[in-house]
């Protein structure tokens with residue numbers, strides 16, 4: 168691990184020096200303007216922070232350190248005999264800024280294996296919930312329970328030089344990522360599998376082990392988990408889960424506190440919970456229409472009913488994207504390869520043909536195309552994972568990779584506490600009158 172830590176330190180020091188020079192020369196340049204509408208409408212389009220790990224192009228979709236998803240599917244190391252990238256690789260790329268070698272990825276796999284021990288009191292906390300509790304509630308509580316293990320919190324309490332913050336944040340981030348598959352699998356089996364748990368397999372990679380501990384041994388499900396954990400990892404800095412983690416971190420909360428906060432944001436239906444909403448919505452459609460494979464006409468009618476009842480079509484639309492999400496496309500490709508005749512997966516594709524023109528016709532939806540959440544559930548159901556309330560936990564385990572790599576960068580670059588200005592409508596009215 169020291170190797171990767173040293174590489175990160177060298178990269179962060181070089182980037183820090185570059186940013187210092189950049190600000191010295193260009194610090195007073197304007198990067199944008201802010202309209203009144205923007206501050207009332209979710210700050211959409213305001214450039215307001217720096218996130219090094221990934222960048223979202225409205226038309227092209229996400230690029231991780233400059234690499235698109237199809238490029239990463241080619242370039243990142245795979246498991247023996249596998250076709251999908253290992254998520255260890257995307258974490259390395261986001262953290263260090265370079266495509267890892269096979270050895271780099273193997274090193275991360277073995278470090279995360281070694282650090283994956285979860286203290287018993289964390290399981291006690293999960294066990295204390297009624298079985299009816301939402302898996303995201305149990306997941307977040309477990310992350311909070313693990314905060315007892317924070318190196319950063321302990322060191323800060325003793326007193327540390329601000330130049331050393333990043334090292335503790337780095338260690339905590341590694342520990343936390345290493346522990347998440349065990350925690351997620353425990354939540355899954357507590358809620359859905361009679362509280363019968365499966366021990367980790369010391370020979371498996373991070374995502375493969377998650378699949379194994381959840382109780383899925385199909386090798387193509389392992390592949391799905393590797394792809395899933397890779398494509399959900401990061402989506403630049405302004406989305407709710409990434410921004411929350413970053414914001415909370417700016418007050419020097421440790422990675423456990425920051426990540427738990429980010430996960431509370433992911434649990435909202437307009438963000439990560441949309442993946443469960445999509446499958447719930449499709450299941451309800453199939454039940455109402457009494458068919459496993461609704462026709463395009465039936466889908467169109469169901470979509471119109473959803474809209475007429477004042478609800479959003481889950482899995483469609485995006486605050487930044489203006490084209491089909493490449494994360495949707497990557498999952499569609501996976502579906503074509505592994506399960507082209509699955510009726511639920513085909514329904515997802517039929518919805519893809521049907522929904523965009525309907526949303527476009529509304530005239531107000533800025534992006535009628537599907538996002539990542541429109542597809543993920545159908546792939547999981549194919550392997551028997553029907554428990555859709557659990558889906559956002561999987562999204563959360565993956566999102567840890569991006570937001571915690573970013574948190575390491577935030578502290579290494581010494582980013583300040585976040586504190587944007589807010590106004591009242593009375594103060595806006597006074598400003599408009601020139602007062």
Ligand code: FCX
Nearest residue numbers: 437438439441479480481482483484485486531532533538
């Ligand atoms: N169905 C119906 N109406 C939609 C819609 C959809 N899928 N997407 C946007 N709209 C509506 C908005 O509700 C808004 O209506 P209003 O003016 O009456 O309030 C109008 O279109 C303009 O919104 P728009 O600017 O296009 O979208 P926003 O940036 O405000 O919101 C989200 C973006 C993603 C929140 C929105 O498209 C949505 O609610 N989609 C469905 C939920 C979803 O799939 N979320 C997951 C997103 C993402 F991938 C993730 O975080 O995981």
